[in-house]
Amino acid sequence: MSDAYLNPDLRFNSYGTFLRRRFGCRVSKVNVDGGFTCPNRDGTRGTGGCVYCDNSSFSPGGTVPEKSIETQMAEGMAYHRARLDSQKFIVYFQKFTNTYATVERLRDLYTRALAHPDVIGISVGTRPDSLADEALDLLAELAKRHYVCIELGLQSMDDAILRDINRGHTLAEYLQAVERIAGRGIELCTHLIYGFPGETREGFLKTADLMASLPVNSVKLHQLHAVKGTLLADMYQRGAFVPISHREYVATACDFLELLPPRIAIQRLYGSAPLAIRVVPTWDLKNNQMWYSIVNELKRRGTWQGFRLGGECLKAGNL
Ligand code: SF4
Known part of the structure; x- marks a missing residue:
């Protein structure tokens, strides 16, 4: 069963394949x-935000997007249609905490996104401490007719790390x-x-079990990276943050995949920051080079997602 999830070219269950x-x-x-x-910046939960959060893109009084949701969607869909020949779309509410508003405002935004005939669903990025019952009920209601995914930031399962990075919530x-x-019909x-800083590969890999x-x-x-204007960039300048190497990241990402059940789809395996604001790491790899450095390492190892779990996953041996 498990090998049915895996993309044979990539050796893992990519979200695109899903x-x-x-x-x-x-x-x-x-x-x-x-x-x-x-809420981790406006004082409700904390101030200053996560140490890696890009301050320059945050306005304390609330951001005001220059374009309507409909205009942003039209531009994004045109881009993906031209580049990838995409036929359907998921509208991703990405910036900051996308359940942190009144339920009336959330309903307005989500239903406007779902009104487009080529939109099959929404994805909503948020924090574990910002899911009010009303927001969850709304998402569950929408999930009866559409694909609805909550993207929940955990970042680390280690409470000491969550505290040190000023994450503002616990495991x-x-x-x-x-x-x-x-159990509410919502994807997670x-x-x-x-x-x-202070994280070990062994410690991180426990996240696969979780x-x-x-x-x-x-x-x-994705790998932790520092961009200009963040507390993390200051930490780097002071020597309090030493970025991991590309080799360490690729090895750990492959270890993680080998421990992860194939039923879990992989939406992203690396992060990139615009050159103008990037501080470290400076791996100078294009996005597809990052992606394929992980795919190629799995191939070199002769392994795949779920490889170390044995049992059903070993049926993927025809990869
Ligand atoms: S939760 Fe997200 S938006 Fe809020 S401070 Fe952390 S990184 Fe920034």
């Missing part, structure tokens, strides 16, 4: 800015949020980062 399997056509995510803020709060989302994606034990449908993983 979407094509589920919807029968090329589906792309279109990012929109709904004008949200973040327990993430677990409570997962429990409240489960978890965001993870590797490379925090993901395997939860009703998580997909994950996003």
Whole structure:
């Protein structure tokens, strides 16, 4: 059964493969800015934000996107249609905390996104401490007729790291949020980062076991990187943050995949920052080079997602 999830060319269950399997056509995510803020910056939960958060793009009084949701969607869909021949779309509310508003405002934004005939669903990025019952009820209601995914930022399962990066929530709060989302017809994606100061590869890899034990449908993983204007960039200048090497990241990402059940789709495996604001790491690799450095390492090892779990996953031996 498990090998049915894996893309034989990539050796893991890519989100693109999952979407094509589920919807029968090329589906792309279109990012929109709904004008949200973040409780970890406005004082509700904390101030200053996560140490890696890009201060320059945050306005304390609430962001005001210059373009309407409809205009942002039209531009994003045109781009993906021209570049990838995409036929259907998921509108991704990405910037800041996209459930952090009144339920009336959330309903307005989400239903406007879903009104487009080529939009099959929405993806909503948020924090474990920002899922009010009303917001969750709304998402569950929309999930009866559409694809709805909550992208929950965990970043690290180590409470000491969460504290040190000023994340403003604990592992327990993430677990409570997962429990409240489960069984409501909503897909769940978890965001993870590797490379925090003081983090070990062994410590990070426990996250694969945690993901395997939860009703998580997909994950996003990237290396910790510092951009200009962040506390993390200051830490780097002071020597308090030493970025991991590309080799270390690729090896750890492959170890992680080998421990992750094939049922969990992979939405992202690396992060990139615009050159103008990037501080470290400076691997100077294009996006597809990052992607294929992981794919090629799996090939070199002769392994695949779920390889170390044995059992059913070993049926993927024809890869
Ligand atoms: S939760 Fe996201 S938006 Fe809020 S401070 Fe952290 S990185 Fe920034």
